[in-house]
Amino acid sequence: MNFVVALRRACTLTAIAAASCILAACHGDNDTPQVDNTSAHALTQTVSQNLKLSIAIDANKAAANGVACASLGADWASCARGRLILENNGTQNLAAGGWTLYVHSIRRLLSIDNASIALRHITGDLYALTPAKGAFTLAPGARLEVPFVAEYWFYRFSDMPPRAYVSVDGATPAVLAQNDTDDETRYVTALPPGPDDAAAFKATPAQVLRAREEAQALSPAQFAARPIPAVLREQTGDGDAQIQGVELALPALGAGELAALEARAATLGLAGGTAMRVSGQVAPAALPADIAISGGYRLTISRDAVNIDAYDAAGLYYGVQTLFSLIPAGGGRVPAMTIEDAPRYPHRGMMVDLARNFRQPATLRRLIDQMSAYKLNRLHLHLSDDEGWRIEIPGLPELTAIGGQRCHDLEENRCLLPQLGSGPDNQSGGGYLSRSDYVALVRYAAARHIEVIPEIDMPAHARAAVVSMEARYRKLRAAGNEDAANAYRLLDPQDTSNTLSVQFYDRRSYLNPCVPGARNFANKVIAEIAAMHREAGAPLTVWHFGGDEAKNILLGAGFQASDGTDPGKGRINLASQDQPWARSPQCAALLRQGKIASTDALPTMFARNVSQAVNDNGIATMAAWQDGLKHANGPQDFATRNVMVTLWDTLFWGAADSARKSSEQGYRTVLALPDYLYLDFPYTTAQQERGYYWGSHATDSFKVFSLAPDNLPQNAEIMADRDGQPFEITASGAASRLEGMQGQAWGEVMRTDTQFEYMVYPRLLALAERAWHRADWERPYREGERYKLGETDKVDKAALARDWAGFMNAVQSRELPKLARSGAVVRSSMRLSGD
Known part of the structure; x- marks a missing residue:
């Protein structure tokens, strides 16, 4: 979930050029006359092969350098100044006219300083730059600089994604060849230091102690008995066991579970050699009360045998995974010991955004393998958003045929327009899970004690669905089938609301919760996905509604009316802006009938409607991002037995209070x-x-590891806010009751699966550590206790540093080699100097 401010959508700024040898006959997307196909293709190829684009950022806090950020309508009057540098690397002249260059920018482009080039926002992060015919000519080796101003700032190379492309009428668009890369440093030539480099980012006392502990080189014997994640308690025995292979004697496990464990053993190099017999049974009565819960187990390792007593099949499975964690890759010695253990939370999750950029099934299976190895148990799949629809729904083929692909089709009858640096040819951003893919994935996860939670985000972040269903509507209406055309239409055709979503889309970013087609659509999609889970033998128990960010960002606090005088806010025509659905006649009718109090309440109203469909499909829990339920009184407002809230406030913006309130209302938080x-x-x-950085400029594995989820105020003493500044939290009210925690891998900056894995591993292991195990340095929650970095000293930071050192050494020496054996791409260093 990306935050309210538009600090999130990554951006490529690009440029313009064309081939002079055929310019006189050529005209672009918006010009006439049309070119013939041969000339159009030649022009496209000449420009795309020879034009090089570089991007230079000259100043971030541009208002301080004389740029009229407020007059340009920048949020909080914050803008950056830069240059697009166009260079002709070919052997013939490149001249303006007859073409349009399409560029990506997640920072809103506010202006360009070149009167002969027309700038037009298309949708989302896609802009068109069209030079007038004859406006310029670039000789071979010549350069043209086009100054621009964009909202906010550019602090990372990944803020400027690649693959601007040229389009000429009558020809297939083509990406600029020299910008067809996922290495942004190849074309970003200047990037001023940002707040990341400011003196404010000093090491905290906890980080200083961390560095000292990292400097002590631990011997393997010092962490040989340290599983990942850590366990509730352990007692060492005499000697050790030499384990080169395993023989699993676990009759309580099903064939799928045994196959999963045997596959893990093979990955770790434990399939051959002299096998150690691993026996186990479900024996809840044999366990002490504090581990006699689902997932609890006792693992006993002696010199010549391993035995597991478990509360249930999950506990038996986790006991084996703990054993596997202790064994070095390829086999080796494990201390004789007895472990008693149980999970901290019932929800130990990982969210993967497939919508912005698709993740291949093999990559998801590898993620499931790693989640299973480290006892994470819920895979939340974000399957739809503005930029993509990623699951096949029988009867609605347009969702994947159009919503699952990107190409240059301005009418969007064949595909969605390119976004996020994808280019016009699906180099990234295309793809979906077929019905059989999804069933197989759910079955694969279930065998590894992982539950798949599907999310279809609505009513906002729904553009892929809306555009696909509009294409369906046009096709069926043209065929004379008006009823079928309207059955799943997601817009009120008379809605004229002028809105801008967080990702810079118009009203088609939001399905209209007041039209009958929206409820029909939700019912259809929920029923079809629930049927897939039943076919996989893993009935769906949690449905994620989404519900976030149904707003017009131009009505936020950082803007003022055109005649406003505040130098710290952007000036825009506020009178022309609407909240989503404000001008929808069908929503206005609900207002008149008293069925809703305001248009702001529409997302929660729709959530109630969807909860009925969720319940009707036998799904016990509906989940939503917290802002999707803000107009509800509590879980009693919804039809499902349980309602789960996924809470995405930052700590420095009030997450402790949000968690407490959600818990008090009765939501599973x-x-x-x-x-x-x-x-x-x-x-x-x-x-x-x-990466994006609106919530944190640096989140290394230590930061994830240091989180104290049961006492959120404590964290204010360990880490600074996103800008390196101390903040304080005072514990207020009763302690929150948490269902658990989960990591999020939003996909905007992860165009490839390689980038995805680099970002996830090894941080996933620190996430698993905190979701499974409560450390002794986590203080109990006490109402009224105040915490602030640099002012309070309640947390045992030395204990945190020692725990981290043991974790880090165990991960680097034992677990990273195992990740490498799995084929995953891993960021190898976890030390302060490299992580």
Whole structure:
């Protein structure tokens, strides 16, 4: 979930050029006359092969350098100044006219300083730059600089994604060849230091102690008995066991579970050699009360045998995974010991955004393998958003045929327009899970004690669905089938609301909750996905509604009316802006009938409607991002037995209070704190590290590891806010009752699966550590206790540093080699100097 401010959508700024040898006959997307196909193709190829684009950012806080950010309508009057540098690397002249260049920018482009080039926002992060015919000519080796102003700032190379493309009428668009790369440093030539480099980012006392502990080189014997994640308690025995292979004698497990464990053993190199017999049974009565819960177990390792007593099949499975964690890759010695253990939370999750950029099934299976190895048990799949629809729904083929692909089709009858640096040819951003893919994935996860939670985001972040269903509507209406055309239409055709979503889309970013087609659509999609789970033998128990960010960002606090005088806010025509659905006649009718109090309440009203469909399909729990339920009184407003809230406030913006309130209302509360648990944020402050950073400029594995989820105020004593500044939290009210926590891997900056895995591993292991195990340095929650970095000293930071050192050494020496054996791409260093 990305935050309210538009600090999130990554951006490529690009440029313009064309081939002079055929310019006289050529005209672009918006010009006439049309070119013939041969000339159009030649022009496209000449420009795309020879034009090089570089981007230079000259100033971030541009208002301080004389740029009229407020007059340009920048949020909080914050803007950046830069240059697009166009260079002709070919052997013939390149001249303006007859073409349009399409560029990506998640920072809103506010102006360009070149009167002969027309700038037009298309949708989302896509802009068109069209030069007038004859406006310029670039000789071979010549350069043209086009100054621009964009909202906010550019602090990371990944803020400027690649693959601007040229389009000429009558020809297939083509990406600029020299910008067809996922290495942003190849075309970003200047990037001023940002707040990442400011003196404010000093090591905290906890980080200083961390560095000292990392400097002590531990011997393997010092962490040989340290599983990942850590266990509730352990007692060492005499000697050790030499384990080169395993023989699993676990009759209580099903064939799928045994196959999963045997596959893990093979990955770890434990399939051959002299096998150690691993026996186990479900024996809840044999366990002490504190581990006699689902997932609880006792693992006993002696010199010549291993035995597991478990509360249930999950406990038996986790006992084996703990054994596997202790065994070095390829086999080796494990201390004789007895472990008693149980999970901290019932929800130990990982969210993967497939919508912005698709993840291949093989990559998801590898993620499931790693989640299973480290006892994470819920895979939340974000299957739809503005930029993509990623699951086949029988009877609605347009969702994947159009919503699952990107190409240059301005009418969007064949596909969605390119976004996020995808280019016009699906180099990234295309793909979907077929019905059989999804069933197989659910079955694969279930065998590894992982539950798949599907999310279809609505009513906002729904553009892929809306555009696909509009194409369906046009096709069926043209065929004379009006009823079928309207059955799943998601817009009120008379709605004229002028809105801008967080990702810079118009009203088609939001399905209209007041039209009959929206409820029909939700019912259809829920029923079809529930049927897939039943076919996989893993009935769906949690449905994620989404519900976030149904707003017009131009009505936020950072803007003022055109005649406003506040130098710290952007000036825009506020009178022309609407909240979503404000001008929808069908929503206005609900207002008149008293069925809703305001248009602001429409997302929660729709959530109530969807909860009925969820319940009707036998699904016990509906989940939503917290802002999707803000107009509800509590879970009693919904039809399902349980309602789960995925909480994505940052700690410095009030997450402790949000968690307490959600818990008090009776919601099952899951922490998804961006400043700790967003794995699409950068590891470090180095500008080459990719990621969004609106909630944290650096989230390394130590930061994830240091989270104290049961006592959120404590964290204010350990880490600073996103800008390196101390903040304080005083514990107020009763302690929150948490269902659990989960990591998030939003996909905007992860165009490839390689980038995805680099961002996820090894931080996933620190996430698993905190979701499974409560450390002794986590203080109990006490109402009234105040915490602030640099002012209070309640937390045992030395204990935190020692725990981290044991974790880090165990991960680097034992677990990273196992990740490498799995084929995963891993960021190898976890030390302060490299992580």
